[in-house]
Amino acid sequence: xxxxxxxxxxxxxxxxxxxxxxxxxxxxxxxxxxxxxxxxxxxxxxxxxxxxxxxxxxxxxxxxxxxxxxxxxxxxxxxxxxxxxxxxxxxxxxxxxxxxxxxxxxxxxxxxxxxxxxxxxxxxxxxxxxxxxxxxxxxxxxxxxxxxxxxxxxxxxxxxxxxxxxxxxxxxxxxxxxxxxxxxxxxxxxxxxxxxxxxxxxxxxxxxxxxxxxxxxxxxxxxxxxxxxxxxxxxxxxxxxxxxxxxxxxxxxxxxxxxxxxxxxxxxxxxxxxxxxxxxxxxxxxxxxxxxxxxxxxxxxxxxxxxxxxxxxxxxxxxxxx
Amino acid sequence: xxxxxxxxxxxxxxxxxxxxxxxxxxxxxxxxxxxxxxxxxxxxxxxxxxxxxxxxxxxxxxxxxxxxxxxxxxxxxxxxxxxxxxxxxxxxxxxxxxxxxxxxxxxxxxxxxxxxxxxxxxxxxxxxxxxxxxxxxxxxxxxxxxxxxxxxxxxxxxxxxxxxxxxxxxxxxxxxxxxxxxxxxxxxxxx
Numbered sequence: 001x002x003x004x005x006x007x008x009x010x011x012x013x014x015x016x017x018x019x020x021x022x023x024x025x026x027x028x029x030x031x032x033x034x035x036x037x038x039x040x041x042x043x044x045x046x047x048x049x050x051x052x053x054x055x056x057x058x059x060x061x062x063x064x065x066x067x068x069x070x071x072x073x074x075x076x077x078x079x080x081x082x083x084x085x086x087x088x089x090x091x092x093x094x095x096x097x098x099x100x101x102x103x104x105x106x107x108x109x110x111x112x113x114x115x116x117x118x119x120x121x122x123x124x125x126x127x128x129x130x131x132x133x134x135x136x137x138x139x140x141x142x143x144x145x146x147x148x149x150x151x152x153x154x155x156x157x158x159x160x161x162x163x164x165x166x167x168x169x170x171x172x173x174x175x176x177x178x179x180x181x182x183x184x185x186x187x188x189x190x191x192x193x194x195x196x197x198x199x200x201x202x203x204x205x206x207x208x209x210x211x212x213x214x215x216x217x218x219x220x221x222x223x224x225x226x227x228x229x230x231x232x233x234x235x236x237x238x239x240x241x242x243x244x245x246x247x248x249x250x251x252x253x254x255x256x257x258x259x260x261x262x263x264x265x266x267x268x269x270x271x272x273x274x275x276x277x278x279x280x281x282x283x284x285x286x287x288x289x290x291x292x293x294x295x296x297x298x299x300x301x302x303x304x305x306x307x308x309x310x311x312x313x314x315x316x317x318x319x320x321x322x
Numbered sequence: 323x324x325x326x327x328x329x330x331x332x333x334x335x336x337x338x339x340x341x342x343x344x345x346x347x348x349x350x351x352x353x354x355x356x357x358x359x360x361x362x363x364x365x366x367x368x369x370x371x372x373x374x375x376x377x378x379x380x381x382x383x384x385x386x387x388x389x390x391x392x393x394x395x396x397x398x399x400x401x402x403x404x405x406x407x408x409x410x411x412x413x414x415x416x417x418x419x420x421x422x423x424x425x426x427x428x429x430x431x432x433x434x435x436x437x438x439x440x441x442x443x444x445x446x447x448x449x450x451x452x453x454x455x456x457x458x459x460x461x462x463x464x465x466x467x468x469x470x471x472x473x474x475x476x477x478x479x480x481x482x483x484x485x486x487x488x489x490x491x492x493x494x495x496x497x498x499x500x501x502x503x504x505x506x507x508x509x510x511x512x513x
Contacts, residue, residue: 006501010499011499011502011503012495012498013472017480042506042509042510043503043506044500046505046506046509047474049452049455050455050474050475051474051477052452053361053452053456055361056357057353057355058352058353059366062352062356062374063375065370066344066373066377070344070381073382074341077382168344290382291379294407295407297378297379319411
């Protein structure tokens with residue numbers, strides 16, 4: 001056998017990892033080749049030296065430090081689990097409360113139309129409280145403009161709509177378990193109800209054409225109205241559709257963005273710890289990253305923004321590869 | 323009860339959240355794990371960090387451990403990967419001291435490692451050589467250093483190394499051969 005071939009086999013030969021016939025070949029070659037024998041001797045020397053490196057005992061302080069770190073880790077995991085449980089519970093409770101609130105307000109709105117709209121016999125339909133209260137209806141109401149634009153134009157013209165940073169969205173129980181913070185829409189859905197009678201809806205002119213006093217669209221007015229009618233459709237009918245239709249502040253939007261986030265963070269270990277919506281039309285997701293796709297531990301929060309049907313990582317550790 | 327059975331019981335208890343069982347499990351491999359990290363990262367503090375991070379990962383992902391494989395090789399795999407992560411993160415900041423110096427006439431020669439603390443009679447020759455071989459080891463790339471560390475310093479078998487590094491035994495054989503060969507070259511250049 002040639003020296004080059006033998007030299008490739010010296011290590012496994014030393015470690016007794018060759019087949020018997022290969023071992024024989026190497027032995028025979030080493031008997032006659034001084035150069036290879038020299039290299040083999042040097043190899044043995046190196047391996048011996050490495051084998052003499054003593055094992056360093058682990059310092060005592062390490063055990064204490066590890067115990068402390070594990071306790072902290074356990075607390076953090078328990079904390080996140082309890083946040084998840086609380087949010088699930090809160091979501092259920094506020095879903096029920098929101099369903100009730102929307103029902104109450106819808107009835108209030110319905111009654112209000114009868115009181116406010118002058119000589120209009122189609123109050124029932126105008127209220128939008130029929131069984132067709134779905135995306136098509138919203139489309140009729142605002143097929144060129146989404147609810148947000150409608151509301152903003154109202155606010156710009158009338159300054160009566162309360163655009164507080166705490167506006168809320170109703171989420172139904174269809175939402176997946178991802179710890180979303182709930183919000184309840186009151187202003188938009190109610191304001192939209194009024195314009196269902198308009199065939200050629202134009203939100204820009206609504207304040208002039210609807211005949212509805214601007215003050216009527218004040219949220220505070222809504223909440224104070226008394227219910228007398230009970231023919232309110234299921235809250236499910238008020239579910240708003242996919243963001244591509246323009247209405248983003250809804251349960252479907254959260255689910256939509258959640259799917260995008262799942263795709264983005266497919267190999268990550270994470271938990272969504274907060275979800276909020278801003279009046280500027282953005283969904284903000286606060287996400288706790290346990291481990292990255294490379295297997296590294298991060299234990300850090302990142303922020304993902306959902307806007308116009310797309311997500312963007314607003315802040316993340318550069319090593320995460322996001 | 324065999325060692326394997328005892329280990330299986332400890333794993334089951336640790337999986338269900340028993341901290342004492344978890345501590346007992348890692349007790350048997352923490353010494354070796356520490357030395358792997360120490361030889362990888364060269365200083366105690368980094369080795370501490372790597373070990374702590376590794377054990378937290380193990381704690382967090384224990385439920386994923388399949389009991390048909392060995393627990394200790396799983397632990398060492400995580401330690402090796404964690405050390406590689408730390409080295410990668412620090413690679414921009416790390417300043418490697420070369421064992422070579424450049425003289426005024428631009429010829430490279432080896433920095434002499436002088437022993438000033440002991441008389442010649444007290445010098446432990448082998449320890450000096452061991453320290454020196456460690457310096458030479460540092461000249462290898464991470465892949466080469468890793469396999470030398472596991473085979474020749476820690477004494478893992480080829481099978482164990484293939485489990486730790488998740489590669490075939492054939493790959494382990496060729497990596498060990500190439501790495502030792504390279505280390506020998508570096509070492510012999512100076513002698």
